[in-house]
Amino acid sequence: MGLKSQTRRYSAPALEKGLDILELLSEQEFGLSQAKIARALNRSVGEIFRMLVVLQERGYITFEPGSDRYVLTTFLFEIAHRTPLVRRLAALADPLMRRLAIDINQSVHLTILSGDDILVVGQVDSPGNNIMSVRLGAKIDIWRASSGRVILAHQSASDLRERATKSSLPEGVTFEEIQSDLKKIRDLGHEVMDSFVVRGVVNISAPVIDHSGRGIAALNIPYIERMDTKVSFGQCTERLIAAARQLSLSLGGAHSTVSD
Numbered sequence: 001m002g003l004k005s006q007t008r009r010y011s012a013p014a015l016e017k018g019l020d021i022l023e024l025l026s027e028q029e030f031g032l033s034q035a036k037i038a039r040a041l042n043r044s045v046g047e048i049f050r051m052l053v054v055l056q057e058r059g060y061i062t063f064e065p066g067s068d069r070y071v072l073t074t075f076l077f078e079i080a081h082r083t084p085l086v087r088r089l090a091a092l093a094d095p096l097m098r099r100l101a102i103d104i105n106q107s108v109h110l111t112i113l114s115g116d117d118i119l120v121v122g123q124v125d126s127p128g129n130n131i132m133s134v135r136l137g138a139k140i141d142i143w144r145a146s147s148g149r150v151i152l153a154h155q156s157a158s159d160l161r162e163r164a165t166k167s168s169l170p171e172g173v174t175f176e177e178i179q180s181d182l183k184k185i186r187d188l189g190h191e192v193m194d195s196f197v198v199r200g201v202v203n204i205s206a207p208v209i210d211h212s213g214r215g216i217a218a219l220n221i222p223y224i225e226r227m228d229t230k231v232s233f234g235q236c237t238e239r240l241i242a243a244a245r246q247l248s249l250s251l252g253g254a255h256s257t258v259s260d
Contacts, residue, residue, distance in 0.1 A: 017043070018051045022072070025061060031069030077137050086112065089208070089217055090122050092250045096243045097124040097219070104221070104236045105229045107133040108243075110208075111147040112217045114139065116167035118148040121217075132201055132224045143170050143178075144196045146205035147218035153185040154207045154215030190241055195222065204237050206244035211252035219244040 020041050025032065034052060038045045052070060055061045059075045089110065097108045101124045110122030117139040125131045134140075142148035142163075152160060160182070164175050185191045195201035201222050208217035221240050223233065 014051070017041075017048060018055060021048060021051055021055060022060060022076070025070060025072045028071070031064045031067070031071035033068050034070070037070065085216070086121050088251075089247075093122050093208075093217075093219070093247055094124075096247055097122060100219075100239060100243045101125065102127055104231045104239055105226060106221050106223055106236060107131055108240075109134045109136075109220050109222075110217060111140075111145070111151075111220060113142070113148070113151055116142055116163075118142050118145045118151075118218075128226070128228070130224075130226075132198070132222045134220075134222060142167065143173075146191045146193045146203040147220045149182065149193075150185055150191050150205045150207045150218050151215040153182040153191075154209060154213075156214070190237070190244075192237065198222070200224065202233075204240050206241045207248075208244055208251065209248040209253035213253065216251075217247075219247065 021037060024037060024040055032040065034045055034048070037052070038048050041048065052061070056063075056070075059073055061070045062073050063069065064071045089112070093110045097110065101108045105126055105128050107126045108124050109120050111118045111120050113119075118141075120134050120136055120138045120140075123133060123136040125133050140148070142152070152163070155163075157179075160179070161175075164178065169175065169178060190204070190206040193203050193205075195203055201224055204221040204223055205218050206220075207215040208219060210216045219240055221236055223236060225233075
């Protein structure tokens, strides 16, 4: 019996209601009133009232100023950053990212795998007046992010197959094509690709390798061409790769040793 069937075998209604509320609010930019939360979850106001009170008392949600709409606080994000991996990565990466952003006059962000997505866990804006950045805490489809591809390129073949069975591949793309693309990235050591979502932005991504030789994170530059800088695109790429390598060394990693 798999984990999924075991999960369905047991029930914790109160916990499930609380989690449903958190997941619903995570998708709302401007929050929702109690009545709208109940309607969206197909529950009565009475069913969710206690859940909302407890979640508010524990600091997970709050009222949007001047309204009756509930919104998520940053508490969940803070909890995620308490995990040893994220905490250590952020502590080691922050000074590297700040120096790199100043050096190349581009924004830099750090990402990790989070379920079927890529999660932005570190972000430093360009020091210039015009910036292109990715929001801290943003989640991006793993197959549509250069950062996701460079991390996956440094995972084992078995891990990659398992992930491909759990999350949908891009439409019209086969697993064999994904494998071929990831091998090219692994051989090159980084990826340069036009943004999937913003025209004119070029994503530069390099993997962060741990002591086991696996990719655990990625450093990324959403590169925009500037008229007021002497740092070339090639130099930006080289310095990003150097920063990712330095971060890998700080974690005890150096080169990928994953097998096909």
